[in-house]
Amino acid sequence: MRTPRRRLDPADRRRELLAAAERLIRRRADQVRVEDVVAEAGAAKGTFYLYFATWDDLLEALRNELFDRFEAQAPEPVESLDPIDWPATLRGMARAYIAFNLEMEGLHDALFHSDFARNRPVPRHRGGPARLAAMIRAGQEAGAFGPVAPDLTARMIFAAMHEAADAAREGEDLRDVTAALDTLMNRALTPEFAP
Amino acid sequence: MRTPRRRLDPADRRRELLAAAERLIRRRADQVRVEDVVAEAGAAKGTFYLYFATWDDLLEALRNELFDRFEAQAPEPVESLDPIDWPATLRGMARAYIAFNLEMEGLHDALFHSDFARNRPVPRHRGGPARLAAMIRAGQEAGAFGPVAPDLTARMIFAAMHEAADAAREGEDLRDVTAALDTLMNRALTPEFAP
Amino acid sequence: MRTPRRRLDPADRRRELLAAAERLIRRRADQVRVEDVVAEAGAAKGTFYLYFATWDDLLEALRNELFDRFEAQAPEPVESLDPIDWPATLRGMARAYIAFNLEMEGLHDALFHSDFARNRPVPRHRGGPARLAAMIRAGQEAGAFGPVAPDLTARMIFAAMHEAADAAREGEDLRDVTAALDTLMNRALTPEFAP
Amino acid sequence: MRTPRRRLDPADRRRELLAAAERLIRRRADQVRVEDVVAEAGAAKGTFYLYFATWDDLLEALRNELFDRFEAQAPEPVESLDPIDWPATLRGMARAYIAFNLEMEGLHDALFHSDFARNRPVPRHRGGPARLAAMIRAGQEAGAFGPVAPDLTARMIFAAMHEAADAAREGEDLRDVTAALDTLMNRALTPEFAP
DNA sequence: AATGAATGAGGTTTCATTCAT
DNA sequence: TATGAATGAAACCTCATTCAT
Numbered sequence: 097m098r099t100p101r102r103r104l105d106p107a108d109r110r111r112e113l114l115a116a117a118e119r120l121i122r123r124r125a126d127q128v129r130v131e132d133v134v135a136e137a138g139a140a141k142g143t144f145y146l147y148f149a150t151w152d153d154l155l156e157a158l159r160n161e162l163f164d165r166f167e168a169q170a171p172e173p174v175e176s177l178d179p180i181d182w183p184a185t186l187r188g189m190a191r192a193y194i195a196f197n198l199e200m201e202g203l204h205d206a207l208f209h210s211d212f213a214r215n216r217p218v219p220r221h222r223g224g225p226a227r228l229a230a231m232i233r234a235g236q237e238a239g240a241f242g243p244v245a246p247d248l249t250a251r252m253i254f255a256a257m258h259e260a261a262d263a264a265r266e267g268e269d270l271r272d273v274t275a276a277l278d279t280l281m282n283r284a285l286t287p288e289f290a291p
Numbered sequence: 292m293r294t295p296r297r298r299l300d301p302a303d304r305r306r307e308l309l310a311a312a313e314r315l316i317r318r319r320a321d322q323v324r325v326e327d328v329v330a331e332a333g334a335a336k337g338t339f340y341l342y343f344a345t346w347d348d349l350l351e352a353l354r355n356e357l358f359d360r361f362e363a364q365a366p367e368p369v370e371s372l373d374p375i376d377w378p379a380t381l382r383g384m385a386r387a388y389i390a391f392n393l394e395m396e397g398l399h400d401a402l403f404h405s406d407f408a409r410n411r412p413v414p415r416h417r418g419g420p421a422r423l424a425a426m427i428r429a430g431q432e433a434g435a436f437g438p439v440a441p442d443l444t445a446r447m448i449f450a451a452m453h454e455a456a457d458a459a460r461e462g463e464d465l466r467d468v469t470a471a472l473d474t475l476m477n478r479a480l481t482p483e484f485a486p
Numbered sequence: 487m488r489t490p491r492r493r494l495d496p497a498d499r500r501r502e503l504l505a506a507a508e509r510l511i512r513r514r515a516d517q518v519r520v521e522d523v524v525a526e527a528g529a530a531k532g533t534f535y536l537y538f539a540t541w542d543d544l545l546e547a548l549r550n551e552l553f554d555r556f557e558a559q560a561p562e563p564v565e566s567l568d569p570i571d572w573p574a575t576l577r578g579m580a581r582a583y584i585a586f587n588l589e590m591e592g593l594h595d596a597l598f599h600s601d602f603a604r605n606r607p608v609p610r611h612r613g614g615p616a617r618l619a620a621m622i623r624a625g626q627e628a629g630a631f632g633p634v635a636p637d638l639t640a641r642m643i644f645a646a647m648h649e650a651a652d653a654a655r656e657g658e659d660l661r662d663v664t665a666a667l668d669t670l671m672n673r674a675l676t677p678e679f680a681p
Numbered sequence: 682m683r684t685p686r687r688r689l690d691p692a693d694r695r696r697e698l699l700a701a702a703e704r705l706i707r708r709r710a711d712q713v714r715v716e717d718v719v720a721e722a723g724a725a726k727g728t729f730y731l732y733f734a735t736w737d738d739l740l741e742a743l744r745n746e747l748f749d750r751f752e753a754q755a756p757e758p759v760e761s762l763d764p765i766d767w768p769a770t771l772r773g774m775a776r777a778y779i780a781f782n783l784e785m786e787g788l789h790d791a792l793f794h795s796d797f798a799r800n801r802p803v804p805r806h807r808g809g810p811a812r813l814a815a816m817i818r819a820g821q822e823a824g825a826f827g828p829v830a831p832d833l834t835a836r837m838i839f840a841a842m843h844e845a846a847d848a849a850r851e852g853e854d855l856r857d858v859t860a861a862l863d864t865l866m867n868r869a870l871t872p873e874f875a876p
Numbered sequence: 877a878a879t880g881a882a883t884g885a886g887g888t889t890t891c892a893t894t895c896a897t
Numbered sequence: 898t899a900t901g902a903a904t905g906a907a908a909c910c911t912c913a914t915t916c917a918t
Contacts, residue, residue, distance in 0.1 A: 099904080099905095101894085101895070101896070101902085101903055101904070102903080103895085103896055103897075103901095103902060103903070104902080104903090105902095106901095106902075109902080109903090125406070125409070126406040126409070129886085129887065129888090130887080130888070130889090131886095131887080131888095139903080139904090140903060140904045140905055141888095141889090141904085141905065141906095142889090142890080142891080142903070142904060142905065142906095143902080143903055143904075145888090145889065145890080146902070146903075149889095150888085150889090151887095151888080205404055205408075205409065209400055209404030209405075210404075210405075211320070211321040214320070214321070214400070242478075244471065244474055244475070244478075245467065245470070245471045245474070248455070248458060248463065248467065248468060248471035248472075249471055249474075249475060251454050251455075251457075251458055252450075252451035252454050252455060252471065252472065252475055253451070253475075254454070255447075255450040255451050255453060255454035256447035256448070256450050256451050258450065259446050259447050259449070259450035260443070260446075260447060262446075263443060263446055268443065272440065272443065273443060275440070276439065276440040276443035276444055276447065277443075277447065279439055279440070279444075280439070280444060280447055280448075280479050283437075283439075283478045283479050283480075283481070283484055284475050284478050284479055285478075286478070286484065288484065289478060289481065289483065289484045296877080296878055296879075297878085298877065298878075299877085299878095301877080304877085304878095324911090324912060324913080325912075325913065325914085326912075326913095334878080334879090335878060335879040335880055336879080336880060336881090336913095336914090337878065337879055337880065337881095337914095337915080337916080338877080338878055338879070338880095339914095340913095340914070340915080341877070341878075345913080345914085346913065346914095492899085493898065493899075494898090496898080499898090499899095515796070515799075516796040516799070519890090519891060519892080520891075520892065520893085521891075521892095529899080529900090530899060530900040530901055531892095531893090531900080531901060531902090532893095532894080532895080532899070532900055532901065532902095533898080533899055533900070533901095534893095535892095535893070535894080536898070536899075540892080540893085541892070541893095595794050595799065599790050599794030599795075600794075600795075601710070601711040603790075604710070604711070604790065632868075634861065634864055634865070634868075635857065635860070635861040635864070638845070638848060638853065638857065638858060638861035638862075639861055639864075639865060641844050641845075641847075641848055642840075642841035642844050642845060642861065642862065642865055643841070643865075644844070645837075645840040645841050645843065645844035646837035646838070646840050646841050648840065649836050649837050649839070649840035650833070650836075650837060652836075653833060653836055658833065662830065662833065663833060665830070666829070666830040666833035666834055666837070667833075667837065669829055669830070669834075670829070670834060670837055670838075670869050673827075673829075673868045673869050673870075673871070673874055674865050674868050674869055675868075676868070676874065678874065679868060679871065679873065679874045684883080684884095686881080686882055686883070686915085686916070686917070687882080688880095688881060688882070688916085688917055688918075689881080689882090690881095691880095691881075694881080694882090714907085714908065714909090715908075715909070715910090716907095716908080716909095724882080724883090725882065725883045725884055726883085726884065726885095726909095726910090727882070727883060727884065727885095727910090727911080727912080728881080728882055728883075729910095730909095730910065730911080731881070731882075734910095735909090735910090736908095736909085
């Protein structure tokens with residue numbers, strides 16, 4: 097019983113493989129093998145290697161896609177005319193990030209804390225902290241944020257966001273989590289406080 | 292009888308294996324195999340399994356040891372008589388944690404973000420966030436910290452500490468990092484600010 | 487229609503494929519794959535199989551072509567009128583063979599000592615030994631060569647030629663090699679010696 | 682149904698694997714895979730890699746063993762007291778080599794004309810030509826052989842021996858082959874002929 | 877208590893050949 | 898006649914774990 101061939105446009109086939117991998121890794125990051133991916137995608141083993149030279153290349157493609165997707169959904173917040181409400185913008189970003197992260201499930205560790213992540217670090221310019229730092233700087237210029245170190249504070253707040261998302265995933269009430277994060281960010285950046 | 296057997300007190304043997312594993316994992320978490328550990332420890336392969344039923348059991352033992360060690364070195368801050376300076380205590384803990392984390396090198400991801408970590412989550416009561424939450428509660432009762440949600444805030448601040456340590460490891464100046472973290476914690480917990 | 491199709495006269499296409507294969511195998515007999523050949527020939531993978539049913543068929547075609555080419559360039563030595571100088575004729579053939587063999591590079595083993603060679607032996611009538619044996623017989627009839635067993639001696643002298651070519655390829659001085667071969671052949675066939 | 686373990690002394694296990702490989706390669710040099718060898722040797726796949734890092738390492742070990750074996754069976758020819766009969770000694774070596782080569786079957790090409798052979802050439806000092814050249818030199822000093830170039834002539838005569846063995850394997854009568862080779866060697870080396 | 881040879885499931889990657897277009 | 902995406906049977910190699918000694 098031969099499997100009938102499904103001839104696809106290469107771009108489509110690639111998409112299917114990526115999608116299949118994403119679906120599986122979400123569920124159980126470990127234990128996903130090339131074999132599983134092609135089975136899920138309805139392709140043959142060799143087909144995988146037509147599109148990705150190694151397993152890590154697939155992961156890299158997946159990571160890039162996630163970045164693209166996040167950037168598409170949480171677009172540059174500015175573009176406004178009236179004085180921007182920076183704290184609100186920040187809160188918006190936090191919500192978007194938490195939602196995105198919650199939705200990532202198993203992908204996160206597989207892409208950001210695996211051997212893969214160690215071997216292929218995220219390029220500096222991608223990733224949330226850079227965006228967040230830019231936002232802090234802009235807010236500071238507008239007088240909406242206090243005089244904190246933008247880059248390091250951005251990294252730490254981003255880590256806090258990430259942790260908040262984890263907490264939500266582990267069962268904490270999402271409103272509590274969001275409120276606590278809002279409080280933390282508000283306090284961390286308010287211009288009304290100078291220690 | 293090629294290699295003479297080294298008969299050891301079981302506790303010593305176990306310690307040697309753990310120490311060997313720690314040394315190797317620090318260096319390169321992936322790529323460490325049972326074989327390497329026993330070679331480093333001067334034992335035979337089978338001996339490993341007299342002390343650890345599986346590889347993950349070794350990791351768990353290692354994680355526990357790290358917790359013990361951290362708790363031993365960063366002792367409960369209280370025990371004092373005069374009014375405690377809570378912010379200072381917190382800063383002390385942060386410094387201790389950063390130092391500890393910096394010194395962990397490859398251990399961190401191997402123990403906290405690997406497949407192992409997913410399969411065997413850290414027991415609630417161990418780990419920094421629990422201690423930190425306790426500290427926040429105590430500080431709040433003493434009027435030294437503002438009215439934030441203790442557990443969630445503890446988690447987020449802990450994540451920030453962790454990120455700070457990462458930043459230091461990646462080359463950021465340790466004083467800058469510590470200062471930024473102090474600022475963040477101070478702002479996040481100060482009682483003088485109510486949004 | 488990405489690549490424009492190159493419609494060729496079948497004979498031309500076949501020639502191109504053969505030439506491409508020859509070029510590549512010369513360089514590195516192992517490691518040459520169908521994929522490489524079609525790339526080198528500017529054709530698509532499937533096209534290969536329109537001209538050669540299997541990879542071994544290509545090799546066989548290549549081997550035949552080499553035989554043809556050798557026979558064309560080292561033409562039947564006779565055609566003469568005066569008494570033929572048989573030893574000189576033999577030396578001429580040896581020189582031609584060495585030159586040819588030197589020029590074959592990686593082709594030799596790929597065509598004569600590979601799994602392919604085992605599965606498809608050279609037809610008796612092709613190949614140097616047969617020609618050489620004929621020459622020895624003719625020379626014997628003319629009284630120019632001694633009474634040695636023509637077929638076996640031809641095989642062995644041919645092997646010696648081949649070895650001489652190898653020696654030259656490995657860096658021995660071509661004149662030394664040729665001289666040693668001439669001496670061997672002269673001694674092996676001289677009529678002036680009967681043990 | 683587990684296969685019961687056969688625990689062997691490492692040297693014995695290695696011998697068994699080599700012997701199994703030799704048996705199979707003799708029969709059909711291509712088509713022999715690690716899997717076949719371990720099956721023939723009654724071992725598990727992983728066991729192979731305990732003894733040979735790669736397939737080519739096995740082939741190299743096999744080649745070395747063959748050399749050893751040949752040298753053991755065709756010992757240094759000298760050791761004599763009276764004037765040595767050099768031609769007879771040479772004929773003896775030729776017979777030994779033919780016998781050995783005939784007995785090698787599929788091993789020859791696998792070890793001397795495969796990709797393996799190209800990647801790991803025979804060390805100069807092993808192999809027949811070196812021994813043969815030494816013999817020619819000794820014979821020349823004793824006045825038993827004519828003034829031919831020893832090294833190149835040795836190579837060519839060795840190739841002739843090899844071809845003679847091939848002829849015998851292909852069905853030529855062994856006595857004819859031996860006689861033709863004797864004649865060739867006698868003529869090639871006789872001191873009574875100077876062209 | 878200790879050893880280290882042996883196991884074998886698991887995973888990756890390659891490439892001749894097929895076949896839908 | 899030509900294309901090139903797709904196939905899937907090999908083959909290789911690794912390493913946690915077992916077990917006979």
